[in-house]
Amino acid sequence: MYDFAIIGGGIVGLSTAMALGKRYPNARILVLEKESNWAFHQTGNNSGVIHSGIYYKPGSFKAKFCRDGCLSMVEFCQEHGIEHEICGKVIVATNETELPRLENLYTRGLQNGIDVKRITPEEVREIEPHVTSVGGILVSSTGIANYKQVCYKYAEIIKQQGGELHLSTKAEKIVTSGKHQVLETNCGTFETRFVINCAGLHSDRVAKMGKTDPKAKIVPFRGEYYELTPEKRYLVKGLIYPVPNPDFPFLGVHFTRMIDKSVHAGPNAVLSLKREGYKKTDFDLRDFAEVMTFPGFWKLAAKHADEGIQEIIRSFSKAAFTRSLQKLIPEVQQEDLVPTHAGVRAQALMNDGKLVDDFLIVQGQNSVHVCNAPSPAATSSIEIGKAIVAQIPQQPHLKAVVTQV
Structure with a gap:
């Protein structure tokens, strides 16, 4: 019998398992991942950016988790020798009509407590010599990291805590048995007191398997x-972003220097x-x-x-x-x-x-379902893991170390 079973071995599932291990050192914790490696899908195919939190609505989970997560992710990478760099980011307006939106973004950055600075076209050129703009914002705290390495370190820590990790194990059915849940998988059944759904692209389906309606x-x-050819990499020094359309959920095409250069x-x-x-x-x-x-x-x-x-x-x-x-x-x-x-x-x-513009975490019967964890989930993963664990009802049979979460 496990105390907690996490479905999904991306960065959110692993960070949640790690946070559980810190809060409940004596708990039996299980992580199930259907793929043969950790961070196989969203985590392993993202841009590798450590986001600052400038884009997100003040007071939202995204804004808070990202601001705090930027700090905790850098600290984690430093502590464990994971490849990362705080290279900063410029967000630039390419025509006069974008300047009001740039100013609104600058104001939002200040509201979110981020170190942002207005910069002139000349100052943009000093940072990124090949960029054409009519003005910009410098976000100094933005960086890049190897999130696959982060995930493998999370998994290593979970093992050290006594957690059990199963790759190539797909949850196919969730059956409630009294106060317990039985997870039927392609590799047998697992009984647990509590289920945490971090299944990413399949999170809504897993929630419904657990008789929970995510309403999304x-x-x-x-x-x-695309990738710049090696001989043209000199055109980009760091991270270069356009001013996003606030009504469109995506940031627009941009340039990202990855951790491998x-x-x-x-x-x-x-x-x-x-x-x-x-x-x-x-x-x-x-x-x-x-x-x-x-x-x-x-x-x-x-x-x-x-x-x-x-x-x-x-x-x-x-x-x-x-x-x-x-x-x-x-x-x-x-x-x-x-x-x-x-x-x-x-x-x-x-x-x-x-x-759903913010993180969506839905309570079920002896379960929690993370049904929306888009970018900046990788940046915020340590903070999201803590928040998910904080939403889990107290487990009377386990002694909690509350100060660690």
Whole structure:
């Protein structure tokens, strides 16, 4: 009998298991991951950015978790020798009409307690010599990290705490047996007192397996990237972002210098026809049918039709993708870009077409379901893990070390 079973071995599931081990040192903790490696999906295919929290609504979980998580993630990387760098980020306006939005973003950064600084086009050039802008913001606390290394270190710590980790183990059914839950998997059954669902792209389905209605559906969006050829990496020193459209849930194509010194450009954002669809040709009938028959998707698509069409065009036209990048760095040419891996974002969507803009954590019977944990989940993972554990009812049979969470 386990005290806690976590479904999902991404960065949120592992951080939650680690936080549980700190709070309940004598607990029997189980982590189940259906893939053969940790951080296989969203965590392992993200941009590797340690976000500052400038974009998020003041007072939201995203804003708080990201601001605190930026500090705790850097501290964790320093403590465990994980590759990371605080390189800073510039957010730039490329025309006069974007300046009011840039100013609003600067104000939001101040409201969220972030070290932000207005910079002139000349100052932008001092930081990023090849960028063309009419003004910008410098966010000094933003950085980059190797989140796969972070996840493997989390797993190592969980083992040291006495936790049990199972790869290639897919939860297929959840059965309530008295006060306990039985997890039926492809590798046998596991009985637990409490279930924590951190299944990412499949979190809504796992919640329903556990007889919990998340009141939201996961709709997958694929983000496609190009990579600068090695001889053109000099064009980007750090992180270069456009001013985002506040009404659109994605940040727009940008340049990211990765921890391995490569430079990624993107992503766009297009509907994926499969929840784990990293290629344009990937298709799953069940996943596709669920989206096509979900009223919320069509309401979202109607609201963002113009932006959606542009994203699709960028997906199929390298020239269009390049033109978007040239707004930031005019020197970039099509021949400077080569395709690289894509990522799939699990976006929770309500029936009325509204995006779940914050972390969504739903209580069930002897269970907690994390049904929306988009970016900045990697940055915020330590703080999210603590918050999830704090929402779990006290376990009378276990002695809690409250000061550690």
